Amino acid sequence: MKDYLLLFRGGLDFSTATPEQLQQAMMKWRNWIAELTKDARYNGGNRLENNGTVIKGVKKQIFDGPHTESKEIVGGYISIKAGDKQEAIEIAKGCPIFNYDGIVEVREVAKM
Amino acid sequence: MTALLRSEKLQKCNLLLSSKNIHELTDHLFRHESGKMVSVLSRLLGLQNMETAQDIVQDTLLQAMNTWGFNGIPDNPSAWLYRVAKNKAIDFLRRRKKFKEISPQYAYLVESEYSLTPTVHNLFLENEIQDSQLRMMFACCHPSIPEESQIAMALKTLCGLGVNEIARAFLTNDETISKRIYRAREKIRAENIELDVPGHTDLQGRLDAVLKSLYLLFNEGYNSSHPEWLIRDDLCEEAMRLCLLLTQHPLTGYPRSKALFSLMCFQSSRLNARLDDKGNIVLLKYQDRTRWHLPLIQKGFDYLDAAAEPFEVSTYHFEAAIASLHAAAPSFEQTDWKSIYHLYEMLFQAQPNPVIAMNKAIASAYAISKQKALEELKEIKGLEQHHLYYASIGEMYFELQEKENARTYFEKAFRLTNSQTEKQLLLEKISLC
Numbered sequence: 001m002k003d004y005l006l007l008f009r010g011g012l013d014f015s016t017a018t019p020e021q022l023q024q025a026m027m028k029w030r031n032w033i034a035e036l037t038k039d040a041r042y043n044g045g046n047r048l049e050n051n052g053t054v055i056k057g058v059k060k061q062i063f064d065g066p067h068t069e070s071k072e073i074v075g076g077y078i079s080i081k082a083g084d085k086q087e088a089i090e091i092a093k094g095c096p097i098f099n100y101d102g103i104v105e106v107r108e109v110a111k112m
Numbered sequence: 113m114t115a116l117l118r119s120e121k122l123q124k125c126n127l128l129l130s131s132k133n134i135h136e137l138t139d140h141l142f143r144h145e146s147g148k149m150v151s152v153l154s155r156l157l158g159l160q161n162m163e164t165a166q167d168i169v170q171d172t173l174l175q176a177m178n179t180w181g182f183n184g185i186p187d188n189p190s191a192w193l194y195r196v197a198k199n200k201a202i203d204f205l206r207r208r209k210k211f212k213e214i215s216p217q218y219a220y221l222v223e224s225e226y227s228l229t230p231t232v233h234n235l236f237l238e239n240e241i242q243d244s245q246l247r248m249m250f251a252c253c254h255p256s257i258p259e260e261s262q263i264a265m266a267l268k269t270l271c272g273l274g275v276n277e278i279a280r281a282f283l284t285n286d287e288t289i290s291k292r293i294y295r296a297r298e299k300i301r302a303e304n305i306e307l308d309v310p311g312h313t314d315l316q317g318r319l320d321a322v323l324k325s326l327y328l329l330f331n332e333g334y335n336s337s338h339p340e341w342l343i344r345d346d347l348c349e350e351a352m353r354l355c356l357l358l359t360q361h362p363l364t365g366y367p368r369s370k371a372l373f374s375l376m377c378f379q380s381s382r383l384n385a386r387l388d389d390k391g392n393i394v395l396l397k398y399q400d401r402t403r404w405h406l407p408l409i410q411k412g413f414d415y416l417d418a419a420a421e422p423f424e425v426s427t428y429h430f431e432a433a434i435a436s437l438h439a440a441a442p443s444f445e446q447t448d449w450k451s452i453y454h455l456y457e458m459l460f461q462a463q464p465n466p467v468i469a470m471n472k473a474i475a476s477a478y479a480i481s482k483q484k485a486l487e488e489l490k491e492i493k494g495l496e497q498h499h500l501y502y503a504s505i506g507e508m509y510f511e512l513q514e515k516e517n518a519r520t521y522f523e524k525a526f527r528l529t530n531s532q533t534e535k536q537l538l539l540e541k542i543s544l545c
Contacts, residue, residue: 014174018274022173023142029181047178078182 001081003043003109004088006095010071011102028096036080041091045078071103079109137185142173144353145190146272149197151244152235154269155307156201156222158215159251159300162269168204172197194236202232215306245270246361247307249354253322257299262325263332264289265296271350281343282332309363319364323372323428326351326358330376334383341387348383352376359415368426370419375428377412378435381405392533397444409439430459453479466494474504482511499528503538510541519545 012025036042050073054065066073082088085108092104146169153165175196176189186192205214205222214222221231234240252266267273273281279289299305310318333347355373358364385403388394416432434455441447456472469492477485486508495501506521519542526538 014177015170018277019142019146019173019272020140020274020277022177023137023140026142026177026181027137029177030185033182034184045182047182 001083002088002111004080004082004085004091005107005109006045006078006080006088006092007074007105007107008076008095008097009074009103009105011075011097011100013070025096025100028099032094032096033078035094036078036091041080041082043079043081045076047076048074050075075102137189140272141189142176143272145193146173147270148241148245149193150269150272151248151307152241153197153201155244155247156215156218156232156235159305159307161214162297164204166269168197168200171200198232198236202229205232242357242361243309244307245354245357246364247309249322249358250310250318251300251305251307252296253318253325254299254303254305255318255321256303256305257296258292259325259328261292261296261299262321263329264292266325266329266354267350268293270354273350281338281347283336283338315363316366319358319366319369322358322364323355323369326355327372327428330355330379334379339391341383341391345383348376348380352380359418367419367422367424368428370415371426371428371432374412374415374419375432375435377408377415378432378439381408381412381439392536393531395537396438401443404439412436412439425462427459427463430455430462434459447478449475449478466492467498470495470498470501470504477508477511482508486512497528499525499534501525502528503534503541506541510545515545 012021014022017025033042033045050070052065054063054067055061056063080088080091082091085106088106088108092106095102095104097104149169149172150162150165153168154162157165172193176193180186180189205228218231221227235244248270249266252269253262257265264278267278267281268275275286275289275293279286282289309315330348330351333344333349333351336344336347338344352373355369355376358369359373381404382396382399384405385399385401386394394400412432413436416436419429419432434452437448437452437455453472453475456468456475460468460472470489473485473488473492476488486505489501489505489508492501502521502525506518506525509515509518509521522538522541522545526535526542529535529538
């Protein structure tokens with residue numbers, strides 16, 4: 001088993017979502033993660049706030065950021081276990097973010 | 113399949129009406145809790161600061177989403193939400209330097225760190241939450257706000273629906289609903305409406321305005337031609353939830369509130385049988401009565417009994433009594449039409465309007481004679497654009513074997529309705545003439 005990081009971008013716009021939409025989205029995530037946990041695939045994860053700080057270069061310059069389209073900001077991540085890349089992709093396909101026009105990036109965690 | 117889903121949903125709705133949402137996430141929990149929390153926080157911060165209250169609630173739901181989505185749902189989701197909302201409200205109040213805009217009755221309490229936390233905590237006690245919802249209902253249904261704005265405002269603040277959801281329910285666009293809500297807010301500002309319970313002298317009049325608004329909301333769900341039954345059921349359910357709250361509160365639990373709730377129970381007991389598997393409307397005459405939802409009928413009778421004392425008579429009493437006679441009848445033919453006709457006569461006296469006159473006339477067809485019904489129908493003015501009016505006249509001619517006249521009226525009705533189901537029904541009638 002290898003570890004993969006799934007990075008989530010875009011999806012439901014939380015600032016304008018109605019309570020009903022939030023509950024439905026939450027339940028979908030909850031069910032997906034419960035499923036992964038049951039199959040012993042889920043290592044952990046979190047949602048990220050949109051506002052952050054970017055620190056750049058040798059001078060360690062500080063910027064408000066990330067300065068990208070809100071659709072391209074990483075909004076959350078989870079870490080999963082999968083046999084190979086193909087299996088990780090199959091797992092990622094079950095992510096509820098696709099119901100909300102979002103993006104999942106699958107990245108293998110490099111072996112030390 | 114659809115029928116099964118609907119009856120499950122109704123049972124859930126019934127459960128929601130009878131018990132608290134503990135230990136599992138009920139349907140619409142976010143929506144309902146959002147309505148409660150907005151009411152409580154608006155009472156604390158002042159109705160003029162309702163947008164701040166709504167922001168705090170939205171943040172609270174987002175936090176729930178982030179936490180519950182990844183870590184699972186807590187044992188008592190509502191208590192979890194209240195705890196987070198309380199903390200956010202306390203943080204917000206601490207960060208503010210001045211409390212002038214806050215409700216005057218709480219301003220001095222939140223200025224001191226000693227009383228800040230207990231004040232906020234007390235407002236989230238069960239009976240205080242109900243009290244806040246009640247105040248919000250009186251504010252949304254303030255007589256100076258136009259009725260359509262009252263309903264939109266109530267759905268937004270008390271029921272936690274979004275503008276887009278309200279627009280969808282009313283088959284209109286977001287802009288129209290935003291305007292209605294804007295008008296309500298303008299009135300609240302201009303009239304300086306606060307979240308008060310009306311004084312004794314005003315109470316009955318103000319309660320009547322609230323009941324009327326809930327009655328209209330329920331009918332919007334019950335009578336609309338909306339293609340999605342889920343949305344129609346939702347409107348009925350929201351109206352019932354708020355009406356139940358009125359019946360339970362000592363200040364508003366008047367017999368007329370109970371009569372309205374009883375009426376809603378009887379009507380919604382038939383929601384299931386009102387549509388066939390294709391979503392077409394089935395008239396009372398042709399409904400499969402075994403599909404009526406018995407627990408809701410029972411609840412209707414319970415509340416009608418409760419509405420009998422202390423003595424008062426409202427139009428809701430008459431309507432609920434009529435609905436109860438339908439509910440009690442084993443078949444359309446074995447209905448107590450004489451009593452129904454008599455009740456319609458009293459209802460018409462209390463509220464003379466052409467739709468009630470039409471229903472009275474239809475009842476007279478079975479209570480007295482088709483000829484009498486025809487005479488009554490023809491006297492009615494003001495339903496010239498109403499397809500059901502012409503369909504009813506056509507029906508009476510049809511029963512009297514005057515097929516040519518029947519055909520003329522069925523055709524008039526056919527031209528006036530937009531509903532495919534009704535067009536279909538009328539075509540069948542016309543073919544028999």
